[in-house]
Amino acid sequence: YNEAVREAQIDLLPCAYLHNYKCAEPPAYDPLLDPAYLEYLERAPAFCNGDVVKLRDFICRHIQHGDDGQVLYHIESGRLRPSKSLQDALTGMLAGNDEFVMIDDQKVIFEQAVHLAREAQRTGERHVLIVRGGPGTGKSVVAVNLLVRLTAEEMVVQYVSKNSAPRNVYAKLLQQGNRSKAYIANLFRGPGKFFEHTGAPLDVVVVDEAHRLNEKSGLFQNLGENQIKEIVAASRFSVFFIDETQRVTIKDIGSVSDIRAFAEQAGAHVHEADLFSQFRCNGSDSYLDWLDDALSIRPAEERITDLDYDFRVFDDPHQLFAAIAEKNAAANKARVVAGYCWEWPKDSKPNPNTHDIVLGEHGFSISWNLATTGTWAIDDSSIHQVGCVHTCQGLEFDYVGVIIGDDMRVEGGEIITDHTKRAKSDKSLSGIKSLAKADPTRANRIADEIIRNTYRVLMTRGLRGCYVFCTDPALAAYLRERMPRPSAPAPYAPMPEQLSLAAEDPLED
Template identity: 55%
Template sequence: MIVYHASKKGFIHDVFNGTIADDIDHAFLLHLGRHTSPNEKLSWKNSMMHMYKVINTPEIPDSSSIAIEYQIPLTSKRIDFIISGVDDNRHSNIIIIELKQWEQAKLSQKSGIIQTRFQHGESETAHPSYQAWSYAYMLQNYNETVREQNIQLLPCAFLHNYQEDHIISHQCYTEYIDKAPLFLKSDARKLQDFIKRHIKYGAKEDIVWLIDKGKLRPSKQLADALNSMLHGNREFVLLDDQKIVYETALSLAREAANGSKQVLIVEGGPGTGKSVVAVNLLVELTKEGVVAQYVSKNAAPRDVYTAKLSGSFRKGYINNLFVGSGSFIDTPQNTFGALIVDEAHRLNLKSGLYSNLGENQILEIIRASRFSVFFVDDRQRVHIKDIGSKASIQKFAESCGAIVHTAKLSSQFRCNGSDGYLSWLDNALQIRETANIHLSSEDYDFRIFSDPNQLFETIKEKNRINNKARVVAGYCWDWNSKKDPNSYDIIIPEFHFQKRWNLNTDKNLWIIGNKSIEEIGCIHTCQGLELDYVGVIIGSDMRYENGQIITDVTKRSGNDQSVKGFKHLLSQNRYKALQDADEIIKNTYRTLLTRGMKGCYVYCCDKPLAKYLSAQLEPLYESIPENRIEPEVNDEVKYIDFLPLYSIRAACGYFGEGELVDESGWMKVEGMGKLNRNMFIVQAVGHSMEPLIQDGDYCVFRANPAGSRQGKVVLTEHHNYYDSDYMGSYSIKTYTSKKIFDPEGNWAHEEIVLQPKNSNYSPIIIEEENADEFRIVGEFIGVLPMKSKQ
């Protein structure tokens, strides 16, 4: 996808007239449904002026084509600047330019990694030449048109503010600088010469447009590439955060060999490349002579990998590489150099068929290895016994005396590379609020079907391409065919639809079986694996009513081990049991709905749910409002131009008790003075503070306010009182208090009054004896102004 596209002449015109940053931002709005950050607009303005100076020569043809922020197919990565045309031999060329505003950097001992200062502080990142080369490699491998038309990709990096210091160009980066030349502040003329050598004429056809509209190669999947990887071939080039995590893990494994025990916890959502990084680590560490194993609780990925490797490697060798998470019960301390735990959120407390062996799988893995890396996504917990959260792993690692490191994978390589789809999905399933997110066909091929037969036939048609499409379902139907092969399991009578569950013949190899398209899979045979297209049947365990996604664990099949023991938990703690069940059901569907790299097709047993999801595919407004809620923004603008939006419960938890909570998004804030990390946004509910605060207003607060609160509007939490606006123990009110003094001159609250602005509402009065049940979370700063729709 091209965000900005013009001829060289058009680009020169836009820069000269000072509109280039606004033009790119407007294109962002049209293509991605959102504005970009002010800092990114400023970087465009600066960097494009430098590119203007470089290409503003008659020796580079006006008809050459420019593309800015080109999204590499099937990824969320964007190329900063592309110029295309033909050379003296009439060969089609594309020059890929990675633009940086850096002024300094520090060396790193990790291959292809460098350290530099961003607005939020110093951090490691991929070297610009590595970035440019890796983007070209990805484009070459994903786009069939590049190969068919013999288009040459020429990557380079331009750091237009960077003076040569022999750090950015250090010999340790030579491998990548040779692949993608590096141009610094004094090298504008050299970059111009580089472009002039390869772009002599404009092409008859717009080369960038040909690529953008061209044919994509069949997507490369990890299971298919595994054999080649273990034979030492490069199958995946790691991009940006993947590269950082990979090099960090290698460094820690080497450090742990002769030093302290090291643990690395890597967070990453669906499609961020957790398994790709994990297997690359396994291959490299094994090559270096480190005794390493790939560990997963779920047997399906291991069985698929084993099947793919069968015939090329000895069975014993394969079984020593890929093991279950219960394999370390009696393993002596530090037996392994490295244990690489994929899908770590699926780890259990106990092991064995009856869950009666061992002490704790997390502890056993950490003890057994000098270095262990856990790839985790807390939102993929799909079993009542799953204990592998980030917090749990960190706690157990520290208890073992390990040095704990954390990292994050955020770049999206599934779901057509659409971060927007994942944000939309979380919002639609009401897992977390990501307001103003809507889904378009440009983001991802997502469809709602009203007939399960039509969904099934459509997936079968997709499967004829390369056997990489399957239908999966929530576990709401009994597995009758296990005992009677002639029985059907998933039956939807009104459509005469009847299919069988998987595992009858292919077992854990269902996702790659030649005939398994006729069977329906479940979470246990697809988690940790991927397809090109997935069809999802949402059962009666999830429905929509009164504006809410409702989960009902009683609609799950009695065969489903994921919620076995729920009734016992219900008798012990009803609220906790229902909360766990809700999380498991929503996480299960979130996982199923993110298995498809290219598309996801859905049938809902609950008709209101289908109608609700269909409505979420339409924009909320005919045009997009200015003050948006962004699902994510660059780190350098956080608390500078943007503040996090929290639900009122999350804000009170985070700023009051230090709980780990996720923001609902980020909002641009202007006119509130200098921002800082104690500031946040909450959306007001109700009418008690009118006219100061209207229902639905986005309010900025400062946590931990100092000084007197008398007469100030505050966000409070109070456990023994009820606020009708927020239907519970939270309030936004004006604070007043009466104080009494004892004979020694010490004071105490006689009573605290939380006063509404609207006289139709009653104040909340907190007596002195209940003051311990009350706390102030934040001080009101102001309301974000509502801006008009465009």
């Protein structure tokens, strides 16, 4: 098929990435030998960037309109598959990449998904797999591995996430620092295009951060109906990785029950699985449990006596920054992030000298991430910029520093949230004021949940440690107070970080 295109010298595919997909079963009738069809193609709009979805849509639209229906039907009925070169390139990229090595239960889920994908292929029935997993469980690692493996098995696979940050980062990691390879980038998509998908379903769609899916699509949230429904409909097999407590904007709708409902409605076989946390130390999720308890998201089941985790509260943002910068020196895997309580003006985005975040009484100021590359989380100079939830959700670091702003404080011994302290440029709570007028109770509940979830997301980005600075001294004191005291001298030598924690940052009475 591709050779025929070349020989005919048709400007059908100005970008050759489409050549990464070929017809597995070439149609018996070759339309490219038909002069009438060639003339038609010359008038047809060009496809761009190897967009398989687009190609299929285009073909299907024309079938519906009856133009060249015969011809287009033959192309469409030949199953698309990734070319050998794309398969080889992808597997090769994964091979030498430590970032994507799977462990323990990740492998189990991975195998289950691969099996289901094959089943969906073999039987033609629709399957949906829902994978629950909290922060640090390696959801994305499994997702990327699925993308690579299933592509290697000749399926057309797409990785989908609402946030562009993880997409950019994983695409870049797969490219292994080489110059950008667009055919890799095209495997990663946003969720906002599936509503217009027509024709044969894609083989596999892997949805990361499924809790962040929206109802409506498009820039103005005015297109489509429901992204979950549309993704299920557009794929033979879809995998949803989800953590319901990571919903961080008012528009996020992803929930396990919704996915299950839409999948059943579409006649799919629904499977569910759980990933467990890498935060686990000595067989417990102590830090996660403690944090959920401290933020009043979920009470801990039993008293936590030992965090097994490098958690520190700083009174001086300079010290916080210095500590994180020191950790970053090792592997460029430490970052400072902040709640969205400071304006992020458009003008400052390309300018590192604009310090948006100013903590006056501490004489500290720093810039938000600059939005110049889309890969803040792995760029070399990012330590000098503060990230927000948009640029780090779905990604993980070794150590994270979190600046907690005025939207979360302690009053009367309780953590309270205050959405009015959010910056005006923050859109994650856009619409809350109108809702507050109509239904104040509900508005408060939603805003409260979103703010707590946001800080939970920020404070769980560090696999090895989390350092916080609070603009509200009462909150700092509250967190310190709730920290379990180091247990009696450990029989084994504790980690050095934990020693320095006790020395540098003694608990207050």
